[in-house]
Amino acid sequence: MKFFLDTANVDEIRKYQDLGIVDGVTTNPTLLSREKDRGDFRDVLLEICSIVDGPVNAEVVGENYETMFEEGMKLARMHENIVVKIPMTREGMKAVHALSGEGIQTNVTLVFSPNQALLAAKAGANYVSPFVGRLDDISTFGVELIRDLVTILGNYGFETEILAASLRNPTHVVDCAAAGAHIVTMPFKVLDAMFNHPLTDKGIAAFLKDWEKMGAKI
Ligand code: G3P
Numbered sequence: 001m002k003f004f005l006d007t008a009n010v011d012e013i014r015k016y017q018d019l020g021i022v023d024g025v026t027t028n029p030t031l032l033s034r035e036k037d038r039g040d041f042r043d044v045l046l047e048i049c050s051i052v053d054g055p056v057n058a059e060v061v062g063e064n065y066e067t068m069f070e071e072g073m074k075l076a077r078m079h080e081n082i083v084v085k086i087p088m089t090r091e092g093m094k095a096v097h098a099l100s101g102e103g104i105q106t107n108v109t110l111v112f113s114p115n116q117a118l119l120a121a122k123a124g125a126n127y128v129s130p131f132v133g134r135l136d137d138i139s140t141f142g143v144e145l146i147r148d149l150v151t152i153l154g155n156y157g158f159e160t161e162i163l164a165a166s167l168r169n170p171t172h173v174v175d176c177a178a179a180g181a182h183i184v185t186m187p188f189k190v191l192d193a194m195f196n197h198p199l200t201d202k203g204i205a206a207f208l209k210d211w212e213k214m215g216a217k218i
Helices: 010-017 027-035 041-053 064-077 090-101 114-123 132-137 142-155 170-179 188-193 198-213
Strands: 004-008 024-026 057-058 080-087 106-111 126-131 161-164 183-186
Touching: 004 188, 024 080, 024 126, 024 183, 027 041, 027 188, 041 057, 041 064, 064 080, 064 090, 080 090, 090 106, 090 114, 106 114, 114 126, 114 142, 126 142, 132 142, 132 170, 142 161, 142 170, 170 183, 170 188, 183 188
Parallel strands: 004 024, 004 183, 024 057, 057 080, 080 106, 106 126, 126 161, 161 183
Antiparallel strands: none
């Protein structure tokens, strides 16, 4: 399973890149807007590309095919690791089809149903991003969509990777892993929380307390 960080904050990315567990990054207009004081968004994206040797997702903001295609080409030319994020719309799927024809990596975002994911896969998307948390927010079971997509896309051998997004807590990661998602993208706080367990803390404290009785050094 690949771990992506869902952030445009380079400090957060650096913290866990050193552990070798960050396989990629996803950004979106909201996440980039939070870093606006760090300068031009292009510089932020390029700095992220310099930190993470993996897919770095950047989203188009155009609403028609022509604009999305043009924006996608511009973003892709920035760095070889840039993946172009495109929203699940009719115009967006036309842009996905055209960009994939140019050899540009694409990720279809704001996906909330199996039909939307099927359309993205048929358009040639390299990744599809179902938003688990936002489905949970409206009292539906977001992870069930992940489970359905693993079956549906697998039934027909689509190479489109399922990139579970909008994850809000460590249990979302576990559920998506059990469901078979190829990738999870998560905020820094979720990745950070995955390390924590009170019994680990308790066990370390007990080991160190007993070791102190030895008065020895390794
Ligand atoms: O990658 C999509 C993600 O940033 C959306 O998360 O918590 O706003 O639903 P959230």
